[in-house]
C-alpha cells in the first residue's frame with residue numbers, strides 16, 4: 001500500500017479484535033513517534049505504552065467508551081509537559097552538545113531564543129503549546145500505524161483525573177494530552193464499512 005492507500009484504509013476503530021499486534025510493528029510505530037517533528041525540537045512529551053491486558057483493564061473506568069479499550073492490543077498515552085523548566089532545557093542542550101559533539105558556547109544563540117520563548121509565556125500557554133506538539137506526534141504515529149496496517153483509535157474521551165491517577169502522573173509537571181489505541185479491527189466493527197467523511201477539495205484548499 002502506498003501512503004494514500006494506507007490513509008484511505010485506516011479509520012478510527014470502535015471495536016478491535018483483541019489480538020496483539022506484532023512487536024516489530026509496535027516498535028516501528030513508536031520509533032515514528034520518536035522521530036516526530038516538534039517546535040524547536042524540544043519534544044515536550046513522553047509516551048506511556050500500556051501493553052499487559054491486566055494494565056489495560058485497569059484503565060477501562062477512566063474512558064467514556066469501553067469498547068476500544070477492552071479490545072485493543074496496546075494503549076499509548078501521549079503525556080505532554082505542562083511545565084518547561086530550566087532543568088529540562090539544560091538537559092536538551094546537553095543532549096544536543098553530546099550527540100553532535102559541539103560545545104555549549106556554539107549553541108548559545110539558539111539557547112537564548114529558547115530561554116526567551118519559555119520565559120515570555122505563562123504556564124497555561126506553555127502547557128497548551130506542549131499539547132500541540134503532542135498532537136503532531138499523535139498524527140505521526142497514526143500515519144505510521146496505517147503504513148504498518150495496524151489499526152488505531154485516537155481518544156480524547158477519558159477522564160483526566162482518573163487516567164492521570166491510574167498512570168501515576170505528576171500533575172505539577174505533566175498531563176495526558178491524548179491516547180492512541182492500537183490493534184486489529186474486529187470483523188464485526190460496523191464502522192469499517194462507512195464511507196469516509198472528508199471535506200471536498202474545493203472546501204478544503206484554496207490555491208492563491
Ligand SMILES: Cc1cc2nc3c(=O)[nH]c(=O)nc-3n(C[C@H](O)[C@H](O)[C@H](O)COP(=O)(O)O)c2cc1C
Nearest residue numbers: 010011012013014065153154155156157158178196
Ligand atoms: C484528537 C482526536 C480525538 C479523538 N477522540 C475519540 C474518542 O475519544 N473516541 C472515539 O471513538 N473516536 C475519537 N476520535 C476519532 C474521530 O472521531 C475520527 O477520527 C473522525 O470521526 C474521522 O473518522 P476516521 O478517523 O474514521 O476517518 C478522535 C480523533 C482525534 C483526532
